[in-house]
């Protein structure tokens with residue numbers, strides 16, 4: 001009856017209630033007749049009110065699923081989005097024929113991209129960086145909780161760095177991936193929905209939306225091994241501009257991939273020679 005009376009979309013109400021009760025979704029059906037104790041009802045109502053006021057569900061329950069893994073989420077990190085799974089899938093395809101691939105995730109946030117890749121490729125040596133110490137703490141906890149401590153590629157290496165600035169200059173990677181802040185500073189989406197509660201630095205470059213991507217593309221050739229690839233997520237209308245940046249930087253096989261909504265959502269290329 002708590003659920004039926006809720007002003008929230010049914011799925012959101014169910015996520016909040018199962019979180020409070022410590023139940024699985026199916027138990028909302030199998031245990032539907034049970035009376036809930038008042039502390040649980042109170043706790044649910046508090047979360048429901050916070051959700052109605054705009055806080056993201058992922059922050060209220062402290063978690064979001066990505067690539068079949070449950071990531072810890074805090075207000076210090078971008079909430080993993082389903083379309084970013086395309087970036088992981090494309091990176092995995094790019095390293096199919098490379099043994100012990102070296103992978104770098106720029107601006108890792110929750111660590112979702114780095115950890116998903118590391119979980120699918122136990123032999124990969126994965127490095128991840130972020131300029132935010134708070135984000136790195138979340139990413140580290142996710143890596144420890146979600147990855148096999150004995151994976152052949154070893155633990156994911158985390159570095160606090162503004163893009164490549166503090167990264168060991170001798171490192172060369174087979175694959176560089178990033179979901180950088182790509183929303184232009186004046187974009188109205190920044191003041192709508194979940195985005196209002198996510199770290200602004202993870203969403204916008206405070207410029208035209210392409211400045212982080214420019215920095216990532218410009219620094220990539222010096223960090224890529226021969227035939228290494230760079231793939232980045234970007235905004236719905238940025239694919240052509242990102243391809244142009246990659247081509248101008250000397251990348252070959254430059255192309256974009258469409259997400260499930262049919263939008264060119266990621267672009268990448270290969271460093272030949």
Ligand code: GLN
Nearest residue numbers: 179180181182183202203
């Ligand atoms: N995909 C996010 C959104 O538009 C933005 C993420 C980002 O800037 N990297 O909601």
